[in-house]
Amino acid sequence: MQNLYEIAVSRASDADERINYWREQSEFVDWIEKPKEILTKINDYFYQWFRDGKLNFCYNALDKHLVQRGNQVALYWESNMVHNSLQYTFNELHDHVSRLSGVYRQFGVSKGDRVIIYMPMIPEAVFAMLACSRIGAIHSVVFGGFSALELSGRIKDCKPTLIITASCGLEVNKIVDYKVMLDEAIQLANHTPICLIVQRPTKQCSMVIGRDFDYYTAMKFANPVECVEVESTHPLYILYTSGTTGQPKGIQRDTGGTVVALLWTMRHILGLKAGDVYFSMADIGWVTGHSFTVYGPLLQGCSIVLYEGKPVQTPDPGAIWRIIEKHKVVGFYTAPTALRAMRKEDPNGDWIRKSNISSLKSISMAGERCDIPTYNWIQSNTGVLINDHYWQTETGWIISCNFMDLHTFPSKPGSATKPSPGFVIKIMDNENKELETGQMGRICVRLPMPPSFMQTLYNNDEAFIQKYLADTPGYYTAGDAGYFDQDGYLHIMTRIDDIINTAGHRLSTAAMEEVLLKHKDIVEAAVVAKLDDLRGEIPVGLIVIKQGHDVQASILEKELVTMIRHDIGPLACFQSAIIVEKLPKTRSGKVLRGTLKAIVNGLQYKMPATIEDDSVLDKIKLNCLNYGKGMGQYCNLDFGNKDIYVEE
Incomplete structure (x- = not known):
């Protein structure tokens, strides 16, 4: 017998039935004019939900x-x-x-x-x-x-x-x-x-x-x-x-589809009822802040908690739990980085037990994959459903997760559980062939996307098509790599582009490289991600000094940190710049960033077949090792055998 989740997935995904399914969900919205056209295909790339409907979001x-x-x-x-x-x-x-x-x-x-x-x-x-x-x-x-x-x-x-x-x-x-x-x-x-x-x-x-x-x-x-x-399609x-070019991409979201999707999310994923109190720590500058901190709970008639402060240091790791007790919070949302910070200062959960959090039913998180030790820590100390979400600014709501209302699946730390109804996910290789269970590949979502998916990039339809839709016809390319396990749970492993995820903030390495190259003494630069226990990933710069320029490494590093803070912002957490003789490249001139990332993280790698000069890698290892032993405070490198291989 099918459970409610399986029924919803079947109906929301089926080409014939999805119209009826989302029509039913639209009945929870107060329309000025109810839509008759539920889904309209404009062309192979553009779809519109509820386009003849009229309403007001506020x-x-x-x-x-x-x-x-x-x-x-x-x-x-x-x-x-x-x-x-x-x-x-x-x-x-x-x-x-x-x-x-x-x-x-x-x-x-x-x-x-x-x-x-x-x-x-x-x-x-x-x-x-x-x-x-x-x-x-x-x-x-x-x-x-x-x-x-x-x-x-x-x-x-x-x-x-x-x-x-x-x-x-x-x-x-x-x-x-x-x-x-x-x-x-x-x-x-x-x-x-x-x-x-x-x-x-x-x-x-x-x-x-x-x-x-x-x-x-x-x-x-x-x-x-x-x-x-306003029209349902009104932005x-x-x-x-x-973006990877460092240029900002304006994700444009519609009105009607967003109301429908967020109301669905509040009911079925978060399990919220009118009158409940929801506490999201997501800053309003992020999509989670739009959907969870402000809009979603209010649409459902819930009370929201807006918090100005940190998970720790303002004044202690018990701050969040005292707020949950004070307002009898039902659902709490944060990022794995915040949980890691609390875990670091409260390893035994003593601060959690000082507050009465019996009202709490679930803790949700997104922005990055939650590491298993942190997942287990929060689960063992709260006893509520821990919901590791996978979603993007582009989608506006959750691509894959667990469900408070439809069906609650057994927890599996490290996974994003199962896709939300309407998101038909396939794991593809670079030739757009679907991969088997357990094989990691590109995450692609079949078109049409469900309601609330981005309409386009603001004033740039062509970039929208090229960035998200052109590579895999009929699918949205999420830009992430992952796999389905034998139980149908989705695991998100990494980005397939050069975005670094620092404390939930997606930062472009290309943008940081551009800043580093502004320095008068630098001729080449590559920025890669180093794994970090607190922030998930932090950027590390590998720089080549212009010939004939005499620099003092410690002074140069301080100057580069200042430049990144000014042009990108302090949230980039850029603190380490390692001087190298040259960067490893393919014969066509491509910098081998995957190999550099392996070196910076102390991982083994296979020698890239296309490398121009393989001797440069041993020199970079030595540069990194000397940096870690010397002035570097944040790049404590370990070159032990971790049985992890990187191949460009």
């Missing part, structure tokens, strides 16, 4: 709950940075959001205009997102830790009418001056939008007359506005993710 997340849940808390804010807590009922949240929409209108923002949100984790950030969707403006949230250069690229690409930011963000023992970075970014982008500034008590900032306006002053005189009707937001 209405579904907020206004529809006012009658029954107006006095229920919609948003809890907990800040361990300023030692403050606030809460907003659905009625109060509605008031803030509708008035902020009025402020947007006063500054000329209308349906289809772009608004960049460059904010720390404060309530005004949530107001800003919802206020955009209320009037049909398209928001683009930029992570507050990004540098001026990264921010300027996003300003250049989407040309916002307005940017909303705060005077500062707060880190452990550090104040991040957002306004300084914003001013530099606007200058670099050569585009001057209106800037709305939330002045935080911790640090005030100066204002540019005629361009900058105080948030709270504007809100005092704002008139609330009602929800604007809800643009979310940028770094």
Whole structure:
């Protein structure tokens, strides 16, 4: 007898039945005009879900709950940075959001205009997102830790009418001056939008007359506005993710399909019911922050917890568990990096047991594959369902996971359990042939993708096709490598491009190499990932000095760290630059990054058949070994036999 998961997979994936399945799921949405066209094929690459439907996203997340849940808390804010807590009922949240929409209108923002949100984790950030969707403006949230250069690229690409930011963000023992970075970014982008500034008590900032306006002053005189009707295909937001070229890619997501998919996720994957409290630590600058921290739970009538702080050091590893106890949290979401940080400071789970977390039913994580020791630690110390999710900015929701509502599978640490209904995953080789069970290959998802999949890259349909769809006709190429085991569990192993995953942040090695090559003394550079117990991966630079240039290694390394911090951001965690005589290359000039990664991680490898000069590898080993023994603090290399081989 089929369980509910098997039935859902069968219906959502079947060419004839999927229309009926997603039509049924769309009934949970409050439409202004219900869609009659459920799935429309535009051509071999583009599909649209519910395209003739009309609705408003903010209405579904907020206004529809006012009658029954107006006095229920919609948003809890907990800040361990300023030692403050606030809460907003659905009625109060509605008031803030509708008035902020009025402020947007006063500054000329209308349906289809772009608004960049460059904010720390404060309530005004949530107001800003919802206020955009209320009037049909398209928001683009930029992570507050990004540098001026990264921010300027996003300003250049989407040309916002307005940017909303705060005077500062707060880190452990550090104040991040957002306004300084914003001013530099606007200058670099050569585009001057209106800037709305939330002045935080911790640090005030100066204002540019005629361009900058105080948030709270504007809100005092704002008139609330009602929800604007938009088409189901109207873009809800643009979310940028770094590409292998270093150029930002603007993932564009629709409105109707996103509402349908997130409501499905809340019910069947997270098992949330209206009135439950959900706590996601994901920053609003990431797709998980959009879907889990803000939008998804509100759509379901749940209360959200917004947290400004760290899993540790603010003030201790018990901070998260005290919040869970305080608000009787049902579901908790974080990244494996955060769990590793807590495990490092609380190896026996003593801080967990100091709080009553009996309300908690599940802990979910994504952003990177959770290592098995951390998985086992959190499982043994909480006893709840541990759900290691696999998803991407491009998909908007979870590709593979476990399920609280449909069917809960036995846990298998290291795997992403089973594909979500609608995601038909095949493991392909480089010739687009499907591989057998247990064989690792490229992860490809059959078209059409389920609702909420990206519409395109903003203003760049051709790049969307070439990046994701052209290599494997009829499939979306996820860019990851993995395999299915004999139980049908999906295992995600690595990226197939050159993206480094540092603490859940996908960073382009090509972008970092470009920064290193700006230094006057460097002629060549390669950046590869070194495995790190805390952050998953950290970037290590291997650099070749220009002939005749005399450099002091320690000074050069400090200069390069500063350059990466400025151009990419401190979240890159770049701290190690190793000087080498030359980089290993194929005869055609391709740098052998896979081999370099093996050397940096102390792994054995097969000598690449196409290498131009095999003697260079032993020299690089020696360079790395000397670095690890000498000035390097973070590159403690081990060249023991680990029975792992890399072949280019």
